[in-house]
Amino acid sequence: MKEIVINKGRWTYLDHYVGGEPFQGFEVVWLRDTPVWSMSYRGYWQAKENYKEMLSFAKKALNVPPTDAPWRGPKLFVTREMPEWRYTNRWKGDITEFSGLEKIHYRRKEIGWTAYQGGLVNRRHAYI
Helix, strand or coil, X not given: CEEEEEEECCEEEEEEEEECCCEEEXXXXXXXXXXXXXXXXXEEECCCCCHHHHHHHHHHHHCCCCXXXXXXXXXXXXXXXXXXXXXXXXXXXXXXXXXXXXEEEECCEEXXXXXXXXXXCCCCCCCC
């Protein structure tokens, strides 16, 4: 299992994930000692020859989340630097409860996807 932890003041972000192809993970955002948000995800990337390029492109897409849905990437992401790549993301819901499916295409062929769902947790407790 791999883990990413980011601490910023009273906030902590934690991502646990396993596997390669397919992969699966679980993210949690904590405020002090209380988990307030979580998301689970599972996906598969088929890029074998250009795996590093695909990861680079996916990271670029995930680094520009929409302000109204900041849990993954935008509805559509393309770049001039990598014109053969295309990222799409379709979701329903809002920060309180959501689910979605993101896909990556290379030369118009789908080569990867990630399904995800999540939302606020512990809503009975005051966060701040």
